[in-house]
Amino acid sequence: MSIRLRLTLWYSGILAVTLLLFGIGLYLFLHYYQYNTLEKDLADNGRTTFSRIQKNLGISLKTGLVLGLELENRDFYSTNTFLQLYNVQLNTVHQSVILQYYGVKLPIRLDRFKEEKEFFVKEKLEGQDLLIYNIGIFDQPDGKLLGVLQTAIPIGKYEMFFERLQYILTFLALLTILLAASLGWFLARKALMPIDQVIEAANRIESGHDLERRILYDGPRDEIGRLTDTINGMLSRIQVIYSELDEAYRAQRRFVSDASHELRTPLTTIRGNVDLLEKMWKMSLDNNKLADPQQMELSLEAMQDIAGEAQRMSRLVNDLLALARADAGFQMEKVPLEMKPLIEEVVRRAQFLPRRAEWIVEGLEVLEGTIVEGNRDYIQQLLFIFIENAFKYTAEGVVRLDALRSDTQIGVRIADTGIGMDKEEVPMIFERFYRADPSRGQTAGTGLGLSIAKWIIDEHNGSIEVTTSKEKGSIFVIWFPAAFSLSLQ
Structure with missing residues (x-):
């Protein structure tokens, strides 16, 4: 069952109970008020008539001394109230003219006078509903019932009114519930429309399409509005995470591709040289003679190539291991280090x-007595990465190293006059396997050095500044936070 249907049923059910209670209350109130008024008027009329009853003693041949009950004739000519006087001893009935005309006798319930002296009853006579007020006439000394005075009025129009009122209230209640249910269904549909949009957006996300789409909602900042804002915020975060994961996946594929490329080159060289050596030694064995000097020279060159490529592979594997440690959250051990001797x-x-x-070093005296919290081996590796890169990309000119110092930081500046880079390439030089020079594959290197350097700098809470210009060279300034200075002690 949908939320919309449940809300409509709840709303309609509550409204139905409310209307039922209201209708019953209204009906009972009107019924009580109307009949209470009728009974009061009828009782007042009956008591007034009761006060005019005349009691006369008489003699009966059967019973002897009897008491006669009489009223004035004008009481029996009333057209508003039916009147009937019953004498218990004589078993005689005196009626108003209208009762005599219709030949109707009001029912007399003598058994009820044993408990009550006066009471109301509703009777239906000749298809006419009557409200009858009964008053007992008692003998004062012994409380014997002498007669009964009955006054009655027709209540057919009132019964019809209340019967119609029941139908009207029932019809209005059903009509109101139907209209309210229709309106409630419409309002629930309108109020829950953003939830349908949420479902639609979630279905699009599930199918992996249109992550940039958001739920449009221009209503009030109610629960639905806050839910929409929360969902939109969650979608934004999902989009960012998805983009990051997608970028990480592409970087991983690029990393695997580049690593495969870097490993395939030395392996191809080693494999080719091994095949060459195998052929040369096989020829020597077939001819039963030692290799001539030319073959020995070729063999020596092949072994040198194998050794060089093996060293290259070893460096690449070590670099990959260092980056794997970085990705795994490896925490290097750091101790206070005096910077000048280290550099x-x-x-x-x-x-x-x-x-x-040309290799120029100057300005190291500013490091006198400075201390850095760090790891000696990794800091040395960091500096060698930048120095080797400077030598590698500076075919002629100068590579210069000097030191800088501020109140809170220690800097090492490495400048060269080599090939330099475009400024647009600077943000990417710390990516794995990225090579800024267009001669990739001609200049030796794995493209992992600066990635390792960036990790070492981050582990030491340092920073790096890069200034470069195409064909004019590059300047790298590595900053370390100073722990304290021996010169200040």
Whole structure:
């Protein structure tokens, strides 16, 4: 059963009960008020007539001394009220003219006078509804019933009125419930229309289409409005998460593709050189002689290629392992480090790296006594990544390293006069396997170094500034938060 139908049934049921209670209450009130008024008027008339009854003693041949009951003739000519006087001893009845005309006798219930002296009854005589007021006439000394005075009025029009009132109330109640149910169904449909839109939007999301669509609602900020806002907010978050997941999936596919490409190249070289060596040694065995100097030279070159490619694969695997640790939330151990000796060690070892540019180091004295909370091995790896990249992409010119210092930070600046980059490429250089130079595959490297560098910087709560210009070189400034300075102690 739908919510709309349940709301309509609840609304109609409550309205039906309300109308039923109202109708019953109105009917009972009108019935009580009308008949209470009739009974009061009839009782007043009866008591007035009762006060004019005359009691006369007489002698009967059968019973002896009897008491006669008489009224004035004018009482029996009343046209508004039926009157009947019954003498119990004589068993005689005196009636008003209208009762005599119709030949109708009012029923007398003597048994009720044993408990009541006066009472009302409703009787139906000759198809006419009558309200009868009965008053007992008693002998004062012994309380013996002498007679009964009855006054009655026709109540047919009142009974008909209340009967019609029942039909009218029932009809109006049914009509009102029907109209209210129709209106309630319409209002419920209008009020719950945003929920249908929510269902429609959810169905579109389930099918994976149109995540940018939102539920349109221009009604008041009621429960439906707040629900719509909540659903729209949830859809926005789902869209963001879906976009992030989609981007992560594309990045993963790109990562796997690039890793496969980087691994396939050295494997192809190793495989080719192994085949070459196998052929050369097979020829030597077939000819039962040692390889000539030319074959030995080719063999040596092949083994050198194998060793070089194996080292390249080892570096790639180590880089992938480092990034896997980063993705797994690896927390490196950090201790207070004095920066000047650490960087001097990096500078000393960097001068032995393959390079064609001039290597200039200056300004390290500003690091005197500075301390950084960090990991020695990872900071050295970080600096070597930037220095090696500077050497790699600077065929001629200068690679310069110097140090910077502020009140709260320590900086290491590495500048080169190499090929540089377009400014649009800067946001992407820290992505895995991204290579800014157009000679990808010609310049040695895996494209993972800067991704590892960015992870190391983030782990040390540092930051990096990049300034670059095409064909003019690049400047990288790595900032570390300073723990404290020995020079201030």
